[in-house]
Amino acid sequence: MGSLDKLNDSIKDAWDRAAELSKDNKTVVKKEFDEYAKSYSTDAGAGIIERSKTTELVDTFYNLVTDIYEWGWGQSFHFSPRLPGKDWASSESAHEARLAALLKLGPGKKCLDVGCGVGGPMRTIASTSGAHVTGITINDYQVERGVYHNKRLGLESLCQPTQGNFLKMPFESEVFDAAYAIEATCHANKLEEVYGEVFRVLKPGSYFASYEWVATKDYDPSNPEHVRIMDEINFGNGLPEMRTYKEAEAAGKHVGFELVNSIDIATASPVAGPWYGRLKWLRDSHLISVNRVLVNIVSALHIAPNGMYDVHEMLVKVSLSLVQGGESGVFSPMHLLLFKKPEGEVEKQKSKRADKV
Numbered sequence: 249m250g251s252l253d254k255l256n257d258s259i260k261d262a263w264d265r266a267a268e269l270s271k272d273n274k275t276v277v278k279k280e281f282d283e284y285a286k287s288y289s290t291d292a293g294a295g296i297i298e299r300s301k302t303t304e305l306v307d308t309f310y311n312l313v314t315d316i317y318e319w320g321w322g323q324s325f326h327f328s329p330r331l332p333g334k335d336w337a338s339s340e341s342a343h344e345a346r347l348a349a350l351l352k353l354g355p356g357k358k359c360l361d362v363g364c365g366v367g368g369p370m371r372t373i374a375s376t377s378g379a380h381v382t383g384i385t386i387n388d389y390q391v392e393r394g395v396y397h398n399k400r401l402g403l404e405s406l407c408q409p410t411q412g413n414f415l416k417m418p419f420e421s422e423v424f425d426a427a428y429a430i431e432a433t434c435h436a437n438k439l440e441e442v443y444g445e446v447f448r449v450l451k452p453g454s455y456f457a458s459y460e461w462v463a464t465k466d467y468d469p470s471n472p473e474h475v476r477i478m479d480e481i482n483f484g485n486g487l488p489e490m491r492t493y494k495e496a497e498a499a500g501k502h503v504g505f506e507l508v509n510s511i512d513i514a515t516a517s518p519v520a521g522p523w524y525g526r527l528k529w530l531r532d533s534h535l536i537s538v539n540r541v542l543v544n545i546v547s548a549l550h551i552a553p554n555g556m557y558d559v560h561e562m563l564v565k566v567s568l569s570l571v572q573g574g575e576s577g578v579f580s581p582m583h584l585l586l587f588k589k590p591e592g593e594v595e596k597q598k599s600k601r602a603d604k605v
């Protein structure tokens with residue numbers, strides 16, 4: 249196939265996907281976007297102004313971006329390091345499956361996905377491990393999409409998305425054997441609040457793994473360029489503020505977890521390509537520009553709801569800030585924290601007996 253044919257095919261494919269996007273999206277409205285934009289302070293480093301409204305705002309954020317994410321990225325709303333010889337899809341699955349292994353998941357286990365999106369990771373983790381995964385997301389529309397994909401793929405018996413607030417979870421205490429969060433707890437005003445809830449719903453002796461969005465040790469809060477990058481990342485991703493990885497470690501310990509491991513996956517492997525490589529590739533291959541033109545056309549023709557263009561522009565801008573955060577080394581979306589809820593007396597006796605055998 250010649251390169252012109254290839255270009256034709258990718259434009260046709262992008263157009264088909266754009267038509268799909270405008271057909272499905274009922275919620276993107278200019279009013280919602282304007283309200284969202286107004287809720288961020290213009291003062292450097294200040295983030296969301298009224299923190300009591302953060303959860304509501306995050307829900308609005310996902311009404312605005314969920315279709316565009318699925319359209320332009322896929323069903324897993326997170327980054328992954330690129331593994332040598334693997335494409336992005338396999339690298340993404342490996343990044344997700346790592347959690348199943350860390351959490352020692354297997355058939356019969358009940359696991360919680362904290363901030364599950366439309367369920368891409370949940371489906372990988374349930375199907376690789378055989379464990380049952382319950383997901384929680386604040387956004388109704390994501391539950392609808394999650395249920396749709398689970399049915400389509402025959403995974404309803406192992407994957408169950410639910411709508412709810414992870415700061416006040418609709419689950420009994422001590423019911424899950426394991427929990428994970430992928431690039432989701434960053435939306436909480438205080439990490440202690442979400443970690444505290446995870447601690448409550450986990451059985452004693454079980455593990456919680458999280459890929460956290462953090463400011464790295466290279467972040468300097470007195471450097472205006474670093475602060476600008478973080479402000480742009482916060483605004484374009486619906487975050488109240490950015491935490492350092494040390495703050496995240498401390499938050500987990502504060503609610504009672506033991507810290508088992510803390511490692512930045514962004515820099516852990518000497519051979520993996522950078523997590524922001526896919527964004528750079530989308531930009532350099534001009535796919536982002538193609539998307540921009542398509543969104544412009546469907547907006548001008550009033551096929552897409554008014555406001556989708558603004559949302560897309562926000563994402564174009566934040567894709568640059570994310571790459572800058574990655575290249576400068578001041579930001580990581582994948583600082584892995586592995587916590588353990590201490591064993592209760594019953595579990596302690598059990599593991600002592602197991603050690604003796």
Ligand SMILES: C=C(CC[C@@H](C)[C@H]1CC[C@H]2C3=CC[C@H]4[C@H](C)[C@@H](O)CC[C@]4(C)[C@H]3CC[C@]12C)C(C)C
Nearest residue numbers: 316317320321325326327431485536539563564567
């Ligand atoms: C964890 C979070 C989301 C992480 C990523 C999944 C998303 C962050 C930025 C998003 C994107 C930026 C550019 C978009 C592009 C302009 C558009 O044409 C197609 C979709 C994008 C590539 C989009 C895809 C998802 C992201 C990479 C946060 C919210 C905590």
Ligand SMILES: C[S@@+](CC[C@H](N)C(=O)[O-])C[C@H]1O[C@@H](n2cnc3c(N)ncnc32)[C@H](O)[C@@H]1O
Nearest residue numbers: 324325326363364365385386413414430432435
């Ligand atoms: C960037 S997405 C990541 C989704 C998923 N972990 C993945 O990797 O595909 C963040 C998720 O956190 C969820 N979230 C944010 N704040 C929440 C809250 N207070 N309660 C429940 N879910 C929340 C969002 O609805 C969204 O599903």
